[in-house]
Amino acid sequence: xxxxxxxxxxxxxxxxxxxxxxxxxxxxxxxxxxxxxxxxxxxxxxxxxxxxxxxxxxxxxxxxxxxxxxxxxxxxxxxxxxxxxxxxxxxx
Numbered sequence: 001x002x003x004x005x006x007x008x009x010x011x012x013x014x015x016x017x018x019x020x021x022x023x024x025x026x027x028x029x030x031x032x033x034x035x036x037x038x039x040x041x042x043x044x045x046x047x048x049x050x051x052x053x054x055x056x057x058x059x060x061x062x063x064x065x066x067x068x069x070x071x072x073x074x075x076x077x078x079x080x081x082x083x084x085x086x087x088x089x090x091x092x
Contacts, residue, residue, distance in 0.1 A: 001020060001074050001081070001082040001083070001084070002045060002048075002055065002057045002072050002074055002082075002084070003044075003045060004020060005017055005020045005072065005084055006043050006044060006045070006059065006072070008020070009033065009037055009039060009040075009041050009043070010040065010041065010042050010043075012039040012040055013039075014030070014033060014039055017029070017033060018030060018033070020083060020084050021083060021084040021085075022075060022077075022083035022084060022085055023083070025083075025084065025085060025086065029084075032086075032087070036063075036070075036087065036088065036089045037063060037087065037089050038063065038064060041061065041062065041063040041064070041068070041089075042061045042062045043059045043060065043061035043062070043063065043068065043070075043089070044059060044060065044061055045057045045058070045059055045072075046058045046059060046060045046069075052076065053075065053076050054073060054074060054075045054076060054085070055073070055074045055076075055082065056071060056072075056073050057071065057072045057073075057074075058070075058071055059071065059072055059087075059089070060092060063089060066091055066092075067091065067092035068089050068090065068091055068092050069089070069090065069092045070087060070088045070089035070090055071087065071088050072084065072086075072087040073085045073086050073087065
């Protein structure tokens with residue numbers, strides 16, 4: 001799911017990226033994507049960790065022609081699927 005989210009960002013599919021967010025987070029994602037991970041950013045997972053309830057992915061790549069790194073967090077839903085909870089990206 002996190003790889004799918006990053007792919008949608010790279011492919012400029014903002015609606016698709018927002019659709020992967022947890023329901024209570026969707027209203028914040030539009031502005032968060034614009035400010036932290038603009039469409040066209042090329043970021044990939046470098047390491048993952050977590051528990052049965054969530055996944056934390058370290059990411060690195062290029063955001064607006066600058067090296068960047070950060071984290072993306074996804075929570076497990078009752079049906080076993082995942083949704084994007086939040087992400088944080090900064091200059092590397």
